[in-house]
Every structure is written in C-alpha cells, then in structure tokens.
Amino acid sequence: MKFTCFHLMPYAAMDMTERDKYPTAWMKFPNSNYNREDGRALYERYIGELVRAEELGFDGVGVNEHHQTTYGMMPSPIVIASILARETKNCRIAILGSAIPLRDHPLTLAEEHAMIDTISGGRLISGFVRGIGAEYHVFGSNPANSHERFHEAHDLIVQAWTRDGPFAFEGKHYHFQYVNPWPRPYQQPHPPIWIPSQGSKETIEWAAHPDRKYTYLHTFSPLPATKRFIELYRETAAGYGYTAEDDKLGWAVPIYVAETDEIARAEAKEHIEVFRNKFLKLPMEMLLPPGYLSLASMQRVMGAKAHLEAEAKIEILIDAGMFLCGSPETVRQQLSEYRKEIGFGQLLTLLQFGTLPADLTARNMDLFAAEVMAPLRAEIATADAAQ
C-alpha cells in the first residue's frame, strides 16, 4: 500500500464568530475577514508539514484546488506543487486534482503539469476533477455542461501530452487550432492520472474503462459507501474483462492518532467538528447546482439531503468511518482490517484538518508514520511474502 500525505491548507485563522454570521465559509463569507499575516504564516507552516512528510517516509504528498473559501487556501495547487517539486527530492507529488472543466483554456493545465513533472524529474501524479458545485457559481461556468467539458478537457490534455504537435483539437466546447505545448511531460507517455470522487457510477465507468484504467480515489465518505464504490470499480473492470489492481483504488480520509483513544478523541474533537461543520458545510444550492449531477444521481443525493446538511459530532464521524481517530494500535487495526475487506492500495491521509494546530499536527504525523504506517507496511510485506 502506498501512503500519500494530503493537505487542504485551510485558513485555520478563521474567526468562527464572523463565520457563523453566514451559512457557509464558501463564496459568500467576506474576504475582509482574511488576515495577510495569518495567511503567510499558514502557508509557511503547511508547506513545511508536506516537506516533512517526505522525511517521515510517505510515498507522496498531495494538494488540491478550491476557490473562494477558507476550506482550502489553494486556488492554484500548481503553485504549491511547484514549490514541492524543489523542496522534496524523491516522493510523489499528487495534484488531486486540477478542476479542468472550469477552465476556458485547459491547455494551460497540460503545460503546467508537464512543467512540474519535468522539474520534479517525473514525480507528478495528475488528478483531474470537475470542481465542487460552489466553484460553478464562482467561475460562472455552466454546471449543465460540466460532464461534457470534463471529458473534452481531459481528451485535450492527454492528447496534448501524447500526440506529436502541432495538431488541431476540435471539440464541442474546446477548439484550438494549434496544440503543440513545450515542455512535454517527463514521464512517458504521461503522468499517472487519478480521479478523486465522492462516488458516482458514471465517473467509475469512465475511469475504469480499459482505455484509461485511472486510479479511483474515494474521498471523505461513510465507510459503507467507500466499500461500495471501490467494489463497483472492481466489478466494472471485470465487466470490461480485466482485473483492477489494488493500486488503482484509493481512499482519502482524515486521521488523528494520539497516545490513547481517549486522548485522541479529546484532542481531535474541536478540530474535526469545525472541519465538517464550519469549513466544509455548504447549502445544497451551492454544493449541487443544476446539471452538476445527472438527474438520477441528483435524486439519490436529495434523498440524503437532511443528513448532508446536519451538524456532525466527532462520534458520528468516527462511527461512520469518515474519520479514523484513536491510539496507533486502534487506527492500525482499523486500516489493516479495512484494507483486507475493501482492498484499496492507495491511502490518502489528511493529518491536518480544520483548526488542528501545528504541534498536534506534527505529533499526529510522527505517530502515524512510526506506529501506523511502518507496521502496516511490515504487515503487508509479510503477507505478500507468504503468498
């Protein structure tokens, strides 16, 4: 199993009293509440945390893209990934992902990813996402065209990486007479492509297609849903006539480890609850603009509307398997069991979440690396050797 240390880089200095005057920390929470010195200090700290993840033995570090929100201060993951390309030496750098259909010129992403791949000596993992619903409000991009644009932008980027240019790209939404980017990716034919998603049949059918076989990354969901969608990928692959390898299946989850279960829960409580209830929370109208999901998917999600909009306490998040929290032994056992049961080969750990401060984040990372990741690796190596 490969371990990626994933970061959202939240604006942890958010004034919660101000925040509570608005329904959400996205889009409409005024940026007059932003403090530039806090912003600077947080970038310094967060980049340091990712650089240290390599020293702690993580296989990779991961960043992503969100706009006009305190949930994540990475409107451009390209900027952070570029820094990591120089500040790290050997680990993978995963952009999970770039919101490709929001762009009117996705070619710039093909260029920027190729640059980072080259500068890092072929260490880039390219994630493609559609962006969450609020970003369609912010960018003005039409959510009803989101799926079409995602597929076209993907085709354009992959062709830009793999076909000799110049060639013309003629799509419904994207037209370019000259596609001929320099540099080309360092990895050949192109960086591995990962598809982060909160679960959709359409996405899995597309990602698992034999022409693509992209790594599917299931993010921040209750455990049964994670299991169901990872199984769906395997079934879909089998339907296409091949066996999906474990490393094509990933799970992204916040994790907190401390000396004992009690200490872990007590220390994490405030920070995971603000992560879920203050940073992440979005009204349905922002989260799911019309056309963002197919009509069938939309009907399914509307059924869970009350659950999505409710406040969640730490116990609920832990019981649902949306948050792993406890002693190293507890978390190691859970991961060992879930890995055997679900069969994911990629684990994305969110070891800083919400307002979790630097000292607790550092200890969480240390304990996870030494007492969860290392023993899990040993356990898997032993099991593999026995086979």
Added chain:
Amino acid sequence: MVQFSARRDVVAGFEIETRTAGEGPNLLYLHGAGGAGSFFAGGDVAPFLAKLAASHSVLVPEHPGFGPNDGPDWLDNIHDVAYFYLDYLAALGLDGVHLVASSLGGWIALELAVRDTSRLKTLTLCGTAGLKVKGVPMGDTFLWNREEFAENFMMNRQARAKFLAAEPTPEQEVIGLRNRQTTALLAWKPRFHNPHLTKWLHRIDVPTHILWAEDDRVFPMPYGEALAGHIEGSTLSVLPGTGHLMQTDDPQAFCDAVTKFIGDNAS
C-alpha cells in the same frame, strides 16, 4: 370551469405537449423557468390561464427539456429554443398570434421576434429575461431554496403560503430538478441574457406590451424600463403589489392588463 386538453405534435424531431383551451384569437403562452406543469398541478388550472381562455384560444406548450420528459439532443442554448418555436408556429399553422411570455419564456419570445414576427399579432413580455442592465444585479435564483424562492418570487402572502403548503410529490420533484437543469443549460452563462440581443430589438415590429411587477426581485424594474427603451412604440405597465410571479400574485390584474392590450391592438 375551463378544461384544458393536451395535444402532442412532433416539431424538429421532438414531441412537444401543448395544453389548450378556449375559443377566440390565438394566444400562445410561453412559460418561465418553473415549467408549465405547475399551472395544472392536481388537475386545477391556474386562475390566470382559466381567465385568458375565457376570451382566447390559449396554447400552453411545455418547452423542450422541461416537464416529465428529457429534452432533445439538439438542445444547447436559447437560440435553439427560439428556432424551435418558429418551427412550432409553422407546424401548427398558427397565424395572428398574440404571444404572451413570462421570464425565461419572455427571453425565448424576444429571440423569436427579432428573427421573425410574421406570425405574430402582438407581443406581451412579462418580467422577461434576456437583457442585462449594468450595475443592477439580477436575483441569483440558482442559490435560492424553496423558502427563499417563495419569499422572492411572490409578494402576495396567500400565494406564498399556498405554494409552501403544497409539498411537491416525488414526480414533481423530478420535474423540478429537470426544469432547473434545463434552465441552467439555457441561462447560466451568460446569466439569463444574450449580450447581443439589444442590437437587434429594433427588428420587433408588432405592438409590444411590457408588463412588470412592482417588486420584481429577479429582474428589478430597471430591466423593464431598459427593454421598453429598446423596443420602439412599446408600452410599459406596472402591476402594483406583485412580485416576479405576477400572474400568480394577482391573476385578475394580470389578465385585465394582458387582454386590454390585446383588445386595443386586435384590429
């Protein structure tokens, strides 16, 4: 009690449903983003349509992509809908039509009329989309939940309460999702307008009535005034005490205003 019946016609490869009632001059009503279904929910005809059908042959088509059925593959933008309705008028052999159109439907009517008014007798535009007035924000309807919708679309408290009391059935939920999806397809970007439309509004050469709600929170009054300024000879009327859904807020005043203008311009 006026009874509407449904007819089905295939136009541009799409089977469109039109509800019709009444006798008299042809009155084609183009609905807004909420679809036509809500005017006939539970077998009750919306009072404004019943009143119009007392003196006119009223046709209420459900736009492609709205209602219980998926839209056609060719549906991508407002221009597709405008050309579709020009084909529709020809296919049904409708002439001397009094076109009455509301909100999103009004935008379709404007796009249709700048192309060809030969089958139109008059044009009535109610709280219509299609233009952007710089510096005057439109209501961000895509962000409004059910309660905010009622609050912002209706000024008549009884109409509001009646809307909120009628919990949608599962079928109506799906229709609502489809209507919003098609509205986004047509009107998300640019938001509820065509930046080039004002260049060609001078082509509208039939008597035009612009009907606006006193308190329109979707397209505030300056939108009605701007439209009146672009269409020469047009008449702007304001319905007191109404919101964007003026035909629901005050059906009597709405129908009086509509039929008076049509009557004045019938010859």
